[in-house]
Structures are given as structure tokens and as C-alpha cells.
Amino acid sequence: MLTELSIENFAIIDRLSITFQKGLTVLTGETGAGKSIIIDALSLLTGGRGSVEYIRHGEKKAVLEGLFIIEEVDHPVYEKAEQLGIEIREDQMVVLHRTISQSGKSICRINGKLTTLGILKEIGQLLLDIHSQHETQALLDPEKHIELLDYYFQTTQPGFMNEYKTIYTKWKTLLKKYQSQNKNEKELAQRLDLLQFQLTEIQSANLIPNEDESLLEERNTLQNFEKIYQNITDAYNGLHGEQRALDWLSLTSNHLEIAGENNQDIKEIYDQFIDHYYIIEELSYKMRQQIDGMEFDPERLQIIESRLNEINQLKRKYGSNVEEILEYSAKVEEELNEIENNDQHIQMLEKRLEGMSQDLLLEAKNLHDLRLRAANQLEKAVLSELKELYLEKSQFKVDVNIINNGGSEHLNLDGVSVRATEKGIDHVQFSISTNPGEPPKPLHKIASGGEMSRIMLALKNIFAKHQGLTSVIFDEVDTGVSGRVAQAMAEKIYNISIGSQVLCISHLPQVASIADTHLKIEKKVKNDRTHTIVKELDLDGRIAEIGKMMTGTELTDASKLHAKELIEGNKQLKNK
Numbered sequence: 403m404l405t406e407l408s409i410e411n412f413a414i415i416d417r418l419s420i421t422f423q424k425g426l427t428v429l430t431g432e433t434g435a436g437k438s439i440i441i442d443a444l445s446l447l448t449g450g451r452g453s454v455e456y457i458r459h460g461e462k463k464a465v466l467e468g469l470f471i472i473e474e475v476d477h478p479v480y481e482k483a484e485q486l487g488i489e490i491r492e493d494q495m496v497v498l499h500r501t502i503s504q505s506g507k508s509i510c511r512i513n514g515k516l517t518t519l520g521i522l523k524e525i526g527q528l529l530l531d532i533h534s535q536h537e538t539q540a541l542l543d544p545e546k547h548i549e550l551l552d553y554y555f556q557t558t559q560p561g562f563m564n565e566y567k568t569i570y571t572k573w574k575t576l577l578k579k580y581q582s583q584n585k586n587e588k589e590l591a592q593r594l595d596l597l598q599f600q601l602t603e604i605q606s607a608n609l610i611p612n613e614d615e616s617l618l619e620e621r622n623t624l625q626n627f628e629k630i631y632q633n634i635t636d637a638y639n640g641l642h643g644e645q646r647a648l649d650w651l652s653l654t655s656n657h658l659e660i661a662g663e664n665n666q667d668i669k670e671i672y673d674q675f676i677d678h679y680y681i682i683e684e685l686s687y688k689m690r691q692q693i694d695g696m697e698f699d700p701e702r703l704q705i706i707e708s709r710l711n712e713i714n715q716l717k718r719k720y721g722s723n724v725e726e727i728l729e730y731s732a733k734v735e736e737e738l739n740e741i742e743n744n745d746q747h748i749q750m751l752e753k754r755l756e757g758m759s760q761d762l763l764l765e766a767k768n769l770h771d772l773r774l775r776a777a778n779q780l781e782k783a784v785l786s787e788l789k790e791l792y793l794e795k796s797q798f799k800v801d802v803n804i805i806n807n808g809g810s811e812h813l814n815l816d817g818v819s820v821r822a823t824e825k826g827i828d829h830v831q832f833s834i835s836t837n838p839g840e841p842p843k844p845l846h847k848i849a850s851g852g853e854m855s856r857i858m859l860a861l862k863n864i865f866a867k868h869q870g871l872t873s874v875i876f877d878e879v880d881t882g883v884s885g886r887v888a889q890a891m892a893e894k895i896y897n898i899s900i901g902s903q904v905l906c907i908s909h910l911p912q913v914a915s916i917a918d919t920h921l922k923i924e925k926k927v928k929n930d931r932t933h934t935i936v937k938e939l940d941l942d943g944r945i946a947e948i949g950k951m952m953t954g955t956e957l958t959d960a961s962k963l964h965a966k967e968l969i970e971g972n973k974q975l976k977n978k
Contacts, residue, residue, distance in 0.1 A: 403903040404444075404530065404873045406469040411461040413439045414925065415934045423919045426899035429907045430914055430947055431923035436934035437907045440923070441532060441877045444468065448530045449523020452502045463503045470496040470529050470872060477872070479528040486521055488512050498526060532875045533858060542846040548773075548830040550865055551800060554783075555776035562772055563826075566765040570824055573755075573762045580751040583744060590741055597738050600720070604731040607716060614713050614724045617706050624703045631696055638689040641682070648686065651679050763815055766827040773802045773828055780864070787860035791890045793853065797835040799842045805829050832861075855879050856887065859894045874898055876906040888912045896976065911951045915968035916976065920944045944969060 409418045414436055429437050446452050447466045457464045472479055472494050483490045490496050490513060499511040500522065510522040556562060623630065641647045655676055662669035713724065721727040740747050777800035784798045805821045805828065813820050813827075820827045833842035836853050845857070859879060876895060892912040898904050899918070908914055920939045925932050939947055948968060949961035 403471055404468060404905070405471050407440070407444065407447075408465075408467040409440070409443050410465040411458040412443050412456055412464040412466065413458060414932045415439060415443075416458060416931070418934060418936060420921070420936050422903070422905065424903055425918035426896050426904045426906065426916065427919040427921060428914045428917035429905065429921045429923055430909070430951065432925075435923045435925045437923045438877060439934065440936075441875060441905075441907065444530060444875060445532055446502070447498050447500055448526025448532075449519060452500075452506075452508055454502065454504055454506050456502060457504060463501055465499075465501050467497065467499045470498070472496060472529075472872060474872075477528075479525060482524060482528060483512075486517075486524070488515055488517075488525075496525065496529065498522065498529075530873045530875065532877065533862065533879055544831050544844065544846065547800075547832050547845075548825055548828060550832075550861075551773060551776055551780060551802075551830050552825075553865060554780050555772065559772070563769065566762075566769050566826060567824065569758070569762050569765050570822065573758045573822075576751065576755050576758055580748070580755050583740070583748050583751060590744060594738070594741050597734050597741070601731060601734045601738065604716060604720065604727060604734075607712060609713070609716075609724050609728060611724060611728065614710065614717075617710050617713075621703065621706045621710065624698065624706070627696070627698045631693070631698075634689055634692055634696075638686060638693060641686045641689075648683065651682065655679055759813055762822060763813060763820075763827075766820075766822060767815065769826045770802065770804060770828055773826075773830070777802050777830075783864055784860055787863055787894070788856065791856040791860055791894065792887050793836055793856055793860075795836070795838050797842050799833040801831045801833060803829050803831075856891065859891055863894050863898050873903040873905065876904065876908075878907050878909065892916045892972070893975070896972075909951065911948045911965065911968060912972075914944070914948050914951060915965065916972040920947065922947055941969075 403424055404422050406422065407418075407420045409415050409420075411417075418440075420440070429440065431437050442450075442456070443466050446456065447468050472490065479496065480491055483496075495513070497511075497513050499509075499514075501509040503509070508519055510517050510519055512522065512525055552563065639646070643649075655672070658668060658672035658675055662672040716727050717723070720730040780800050781798050785796065788794070788796045788798065804815065804818070805823075806818065813822055815827070832845040834845055834857060835842040836857075862874065879891075888910045889912045892910065893916065895904060895906055895913060896916045906913060906917070914920060920943070921936055922939055922943070923934065923936055925934050927933070937943075945962055945965045946957055948965035949957045952961045952964060
């Protein structure tokens with residue numbers, strides 16, 4: 403749920419921090435007080451399109467921040483966050499941050515980690531769903547209807563798509579491989595010539611693993627030969643010769659040996675000393691061997707330079723080192739073998755693809771039948787919801803149709819070419835008619851504001867818990883309704899709040915009276931600047947506010963009494 407929202411320098415809001423509670427929170431206030439501005443801020447915070455016009459006049463930037471607490475361990479935001487490398491599971495908190503500057507650029511963060519606006523939107527859409535009269539929603543998008551039908555069905559049959567998805571992934575991989583192998587002969591011939599040239603070029607170089615590293619080390623030695631020779635010789639001469647280091651160490655050894663004959667501690671020092679003496683003496687012999695074996699060969703340096711140049715030419719084409727070049731060579735050989743035996747490979751792949759296509763179609767047909775059954779159940783559920791919203795004469799249809807295809811994917815179901823996607827072979831569309839005698843039409847073509855509000859609310863009531871959203875926001879969705887319909891809508895909104903936190907901007911006293919929390923939005927003028935303030939109303943404050951919503955002008959005793967009766971009546975209803 404959304405726990406806290408912080409807004410700074412956004413529209414008419416200078417600084418505002420709002421704490422939200424569980425259940426249904428209603429926001430009321432006069433037109434222009436800033437109710438919709440708060441919703442706009444939440445929209446931008448969850449990835450909505452921003453504009454410099456949102457920045458408060460005279461300020462350089464607007465800053466938005468929201469804290470969400472995710473208590474459901476299987477909430478989809480956890481999986482998405484893991485995919486994006488964002489840690490949220492440990493403390494079950496998501497902090498979204500967005501700064502909009504005068505340049506029009508946005509700085510976005512999730513739990514303090516810088517991210518893109520696209521990722522902010524991906525996470526935000528899993529946490530918050532904003533519905534207003536003028537905003538396109540998933541429920542109005544025909545492309546989303548198949549997801550909503552599946553959300554509805556998976557509550558009774560979880561994992562019903564798992565088998566199809568597994569087979570589809572394997573089938574898609576095999577199809578891509580088959581299509582790649584089945585290229586036209588000209589492309590294959592060109593590819594064959596290129597691969598043969600590359601393989602010949604690499605093989606003719608007779609590369610040895612780690613050869614480049616060995617050559618670089620040898621070249622370094624030859625380039626610094628004089629410096630190395632002089633210093634190793636000086637080091638050796640420092641040890642050997644009359645009055646040199648080994649002579650003095652030998653003399654020291656003799657003295658310690660004699661002293662140690664009558665003192666055990668000195669004897670131990672002598673033993674340690676003589677061990678190190680022998681080590682130094684051995685090292686001096688190795689120095690001598692190095693000196694004797696050193697010989698500057700300018701021709702060898704030229705050979706190394708030439709060989710390294712040859713290897714570098716190959717590196718520019720096939721890899722950053724010899725190992726990668728050899729790995730690339732192995733891949734070229736493998737592809738050459740496939741191309742040279744292309745006909746055989748294609749026949750083998752085609753046979754496998756035919757078998758897997760039949761398995762895929764079997765699962766897709768089963769999925770189609772399950773969706774038809776789910777569609778029938780959903781139709782009944784929606785009609786039941788609409789009846790309670792006084793649209794009892796409505797018709798609601800969920801059309802599940804198989805997607806026709808041109809036959810390019812080797813899929814044929816009962817003599818008809820079909821197209822498979824990761825969601826199956828179906829296209830789902832919601833249709834509705836609210837007038838007797840009129841046939842159902844696609845949901846997004848319904849025009850009446852009042853009817854649309856009720857239809858959307860009915861669908862939201864069914865789908866809210868299936869979408870896994872932590873918070874649902876309604877921005878004046880009750881426009882165009884009154885009386886008994888208004889009370890029915892209030893009850894529907896409250897029902898949604900049982901499974902998801904709901905924030906609702908409303909002008910209906912029926913909605914305000916059923917809320918768990920009532921926030922009043924007001925604007926004040928201070929120092930010739932407008933400021934928005936938010937305060938949570940107690941019972942008396944709620945009665946007064948709801949009373950004014952009824953009269954539209956001054957608060958009267960009658961409106962206060964009616965407001966109190968509404969609150970008490972809805973309290974009893976909620977307790978049931």
C-alpha cells in the first residue's frame with residue numbers, strides 16, 4: 403500500500419507530506435483546491451508523462467517521493483525488481499523518487515538506485531492503478547483483455563498456462579533455428595564463402611594457446627636486455643668475489659658457529675643463519691646461470707614483432723586474445739558443418755518442428771477451451787455487478803476468438819492457419835450493451851460518462867484483487883451519477899478497498915460517508931502565494947464536510963443530521 407507521499411514545488415503545492423492508511427481514503431475539497439494535482443503527482447511518480455509546467459512558479463525543480471509497503475510475499479513487484487537488480491524483498495519497502503527540472507529532464511530513483519523513467523513506470527504500474535474519466539486504462543485496451551480474463555481464471559485454476567508456456571518457449575526456439583537454417587541458397591553460399599575464408603585465415607596462423615602473452619613477455623625482455631643484463635650482473639658481483647657479500651656472510655657464519663658451541667641460544671641463531679646463507683648461495687648460482695644464458699638476438703626481436711602484428715590483425719576481427727580467436731574458429735567449424743549438411747539438418751529440424759507444433763496446438767486448444775469456460779463465468783460475474791449498479795438490462799460479452807494467420811509458422815488447427823503467441827492462439831475482447839435491443843459493442847466504444855463509470859467500477863471490483871495492485875486510485879469516477887446509483891457505487895468502491903488500498907476523489911456524500919479515512923484538501927493564500935494543505939477529518943469534521951457536499955452552500959442542521967445518518971448507516975453496512 404501507499405504509506406506516504408511527499409510533494410515539493412509541484413503546481414500550487416510548495417511542500418506537502420501526506421500519510422495514507424489502509425482501506426478506503428476519500429479526498430474532498432472545493433474545485434481548484436489541489437485534489438487532482440495530488441493524483442497528477444502520483445501519476446508522474448509512477449512513470450507518467452511529465453512537463454516543466456508542473457514545476458511551481460519561481461522554482462527550479464519539482465520533487466516527488468512515495469513510500470510503498472509490500473506485505474504480500476508473492477506480489478509481482480518482487481519478481482520484477484529482481485529482474486531489474488533492485489533489492490526490495492528484505493524490508494518490504496519500495497521508495498519511488500522523481501525530480502523534474504526546468505530543462506524537462508527527470509531524475510528517477512527506486513530505493514535510492516538511479517534508474518530510467520521506463521523502469522520507474524514498470525515498477526509503478528505494479529503498485530498503483532489510477533483511473534479517471536479521461537485516462538485510458540487497461541480495462542479499455544482490447545490488447546489487455548486477455549490478461550484480465552487470465553487473471554480472473556487463475557484464481558480457480560492457478561498455473562493453468564504453465565504447460566503451454568513451457569512448450570511455446572521450446573517451439574519458438576526451434577522455429578527460429580529452422581528459419582535460420584532454411585535461408586535461400588544465395589545467402590547460404592555467401593555465408594559459406596565468408597566462413598571458409600575466416601577459418602583458413604585463422605588456421606593458417608597456427609596459433610598456440612596463450613601465445614600472445616608469451617611473446618609479449620619475451621619482447622619485453624629483449625627490449626630491455628641491456629638494463630636487465632647490467633643489473634643482474636651487478637647483483638651477482640655484489641655477492642661473489644673477494645670482500646663481497648658472500649665472503650662476509652661466510653665469515654659471520656664462522657663466528658656464530660664458534661660462539662654457538664658454548665651457548666644454545668646463539669647455536670639456534672647460527673642454525674637459522676646458515677639455512678639462509680645456503681639459500682642466498684643457491685640464488686647466486688641461479689643468477690650466474692641467467693647471466694650465462696642471456697644473449698641479445700635482434701633478429702629474434704624482429705620475428706616476435708612480426709608474429710605479434712599477425713596476431714593483432716586476427717584480434718581485430720575475431721577476438722581480444724588468442725583464446726577467443728580459437729573459440730571463434732571452433733564456432734566457425736561448427737556452422738560450416740551445418741551449412742555443408744544443410745539439407746539433412748533442415749529435414750531433421752522440420753520433423754522435430756512438426757512434432758512440437760502438434761504438441762503446442764494441443765496445449766493451445768486446451769487453453770482456448772479453458773478461456774471459453776472462464777469467459778462464461780466472467781460474463782455472469784460482470785452482469786451480477788452491473789445489476790447491483792442498476793444496469794440490470796445490460797448485456798456483457800467476452801469474445802474469445804482464435805487468431806488467424808497466413809500460415810508462416812507451420813501451425814494448422816482443423817484446417818485453419820493460426821498464429822501462436824506467448825499467451826496462446828486467442829484474441830479476447832470485452833463487449834457491452836446497456837440499452838435493450840442494441841447489440842453489444844467493444845467496451846472502449848461506450849460513450850456515456852455515467853454508464854462508463856459504473857461499467858468500469860464493476861470490472862474494477864472483479865479485477866482489482868486479481869491484478870495484484872497495492873493501491874487503486876479513482877479520480878472523480880462517480881461523475882454523472884446520483885441517488886441510489888451513487889450509494890451502489892460507494893459500496894462497490896468500498897468492496898475494492900477490502901482487497902486493495904483505495905484513494906478516491908469524490909463529490910458524492912455517499913462515497914465520502916463510507917470511507918475509512920477522510921482527507922480534506924484546501925488552498926490558502928499566504929504572502930500572495932497559493933498553498934495547498936491536507937488535513938484528516940474527525941467525526942465532527944466529516945459530518946460538516948459531507949453536509950456541505952449535500953447542500954453545496956452553507957451547512958444546515960438538516961444536512962448535518964443527514965450526513966450523520968449516512969455515516970452511521972454505512973458504518974453498519976461495513977460491519978456486515
